[in-house]
Amino acid sequence: ALAFDLEYARWLDENQRQINDLRAAVNAHVGDNELRLLVDAVMAQYDDLFRIKGV
Helix, strand or coil: CHHHHHHHHHHHHHHHHHHHHHHHHHHCCCCHHHHHHHHHHHHHHHHHHHHHHCC
């Protein structure tokens, strides 16, 4: 359980950073290609969460 708690805390920090990056990009009206990269990164991070939950 401790290993999960540590990984989850790391995941939360990274998730917050990625969401802030995505929010800033939307507010800056960046192009669709850059937004797609940011959204894909957020989605991949959720895949990572499901992976660590399965351990």
